[in-house]
Amino acid sequence: MTLTARPAWKALEAHCAAVGATHLRTLFADDPDRGERLRSEAAGLYVDYSKQRVTDETLRLLRALADECQLRHRIDAMWRGDKINTSEKRAVLHVALRAPRGSSIELDGENVVPNVHDVLDRMGTFARGVRDGSWKGHTGARIKNVVNIGIGGSDLGPVMAYEALRWYANRDLTLRFVSNVDGTDFVEATRDLDPRETLFIISSKTFTTLETMTNAQSARAWALNILKDQSAIARHFVAVSTNAAEVAKFGIDTENMFGFWDWVGGRYSMDSAIGLSTMLAIGPEHFRELLDGFHMMDEHFHTAPFENNLPVILGLLTIWNCNFLGAATVAVLPYAQYLKRFPAYLQQLTMESNGKHVTLDGASIAYETSPIIWGEPGTNGQHSFYQLIHQGTRIVPCDFIAFSKSLNPIGNHQELLMANVFAQTEALAFGKMADQVKAEGTPDWLVPHRVFEGNRPTTTILADQLTPATLGALIALYEHSVFTQGVIWGIDSFDQWGVELGKALAQQIAKELGAADTTATTHDSSTNALMRRYRNAR
Ligand code: F6P
Numbered sequence: 231m232t233l234t235a236r237p238a239w240k241a242l243e244a245h246c247a248a249v250g251a252t253h254l255r256t257l258f259a260d261d262p263d264r265g266e267r268l269r270s271e272a273a274g275l276y277v278d279y280s281k282q283r284v285t286d287e288t289l290r291l292l293r294a295l296a297d298e299c300q301l302r303h304r305i306d307a308m309w310r311g312d313k314i315n316t317s318e319k320r321a322v323l324h325v326a327l328r329a330p331r332g333s334s335i336e337l338d339g340e341n342v343v344p345n346v347h348d349v350l351d352r353m354g355t356f357a358r359g360v361r362d363g364s365w366k367g368h369t370g371a372r373i374k375n376v377v378n379i380g381i382g383g384s385d386l387g388p389v390m391a392y393e394a395l396r397w398y399a400n401r402d403l404t405l406r407f408v409s410n411v412d413g414t415d416f417v418e419a420t421r422d423l424d425p426r427e428t429l430f431i432i433s434s435k436t437f438t439t440l441e442t443m444t445n446a447q448s449a450r451a452w453a454l455n456i457l458k459d460q461s462a463i464a465r466h467f468v469a470v471s472t473n474a475a476e477v478a479k480f481g482i483d484t485e486n487m488f489g490f491w492d493w494v495g496g497r498y499s500m501d502s503a504i505g506l507s508t509m510l511a512i513g514p515e516h517f518r519e520l521l522d523g524f525h526m527m528d529e530h531f532h533t534a535p536f537e538n539n540l541p542v543i544l545g546l547l548t549i550w551n552c553n554f555l556g557a558a559t560v561a562v563l564p565y566a567q568y569l570k571r572f573p574a575y576l577q578q579l580t581m582e583s584n585g586k587h588v589t590l591d592g593a594s595i596a597y598e599t600s601p602i603i604w605g606e607p608g609t610n611g612q613h614s615f616y617q618l619i620h621q622g623t624r625i626v627p628c629d630f631i632a633f634s635k636s637l638n639p640i641g642n643h644q645e646l647l648m649a650n651v652f653a654q655t656e657a658l659a660f661g662k663m664a665d666q667v668k669a670e671g672t673p674d675w676l677v678p679h680r681v682f683e684g685n686r687p688t689t690t691i692l693a694d695q696l697t698p699a700t701l702g703a704l705i706a707l708y709e710h711s712v713f714t715q716g717v718i719w720g721i722d723s724f725d726q727w728g729v730e731l732g733k734a735l736a737q738q739i740a741k742e743l744g745a746a747d748t749t750a751t752t753h754d755s756s757t758n759a760l761m762r763r764y765r766n767a768r
Pocket of ligand 1: 381382383384433434435436437438439442496497582726729
């Protein structure tokens, strides 16, 4: 049955027509305790969704929709190792990456958890060696710089986690991240580094990605330019990949390779060996705490009733906002400078997962799927795009993320930061009416400009402090929320066919740009003209 024909969907449509426009002012006035009730807590995260435009009936109908879409069954299928990534015929078992030692998650009858821990142990030994100086560079110099080369899931997670957990990082190590095929990225990241003290981590699930392989070749040339000796590669390059054959072909000894598996999607891989840079920065013990945080949220998602299951609630609220209230985007607003790359990380997690136009069985979809994710840390965004969120013509549901205790408590910064979180969510929900504005003595002509309609939906996620464990829980919360949304939409959240066309065309065009015959006219008139202009200018 198509999603829009389901009884719960139809009931939600009728419900939305009846109460969807009810103002949050009314919802709070009629139900003064809703702020105490529409909230839930798990794995150290307190989530207040009372400022979403929902009633108890909305939530009941959304859960009914989840039941009709067999969410429980699909969660179980994921944990069972079923090939729920149907278009790629793969299991989806990132939850096994953080399963505790001694536990069991099976794929085709084999427990994969021991393999996960073997790799974690090898990563731990390597990371300790680099951190304590016993792993030396080719000339005997200590490694002081680590450069992760990767893109997409092999970059965004590592960068985000490094920035997020910088407070816990070993400051004697300089971490850099190179992703873009624009040579500027590599040149600027390495210009002040000494190859004798630099370790490259080539991170690529496939080990065939154009950007990563191009940067890896440049890194090798850069290193050999000083180190001269091919055998130096073994001390300065390690690989993280599922593709041992390509790693060996590149010239990295597979002894220096940390593996993962095809059941880990790129955007779900930051807690696999792809997290090697994170482990080098924060150490194996903190990395373990990160995994424990993920695991706590996994357990909650796997076992908690949907009524208080945080990823399920957040996923269903996204369905409500996007498919019924008509929101096209979600703003992610961390009030924590350390989370500055979190919105970028969530862009790939969400949009590469759920930006899909067909169902699992290939039928066209006639409803909206993934919202567009964007955001910046607060309070910076307040002085930039919040104007639109407060007074624009579009609904932009926002996720506010905050931590009660600062890792850097100076002066009254933290109090001011938190005051802004609470002020923004209150202002967005309740706004400011014309009579209030007038009562302040505003001239009539100015009143409309100073009115805030309010009724702008927000969720607030509050944790005590930014720790490796809270970060893990936070990421897992979003991972499972994305899965929940995908189940409702009936799509494959774990493939990414939409990146293929551009990749293939770029390969073709690169060949043409390099060809001796510069008159190629195989494309449309716009592309041909742009290519001509580029050739003439280069
Ligand atoms: O092009 C998209 C993509 O395949 C992402 O899904 C992935 O995270 C990224 O490229 C990098 O892939 P790899 O780790 O194989 O280099």
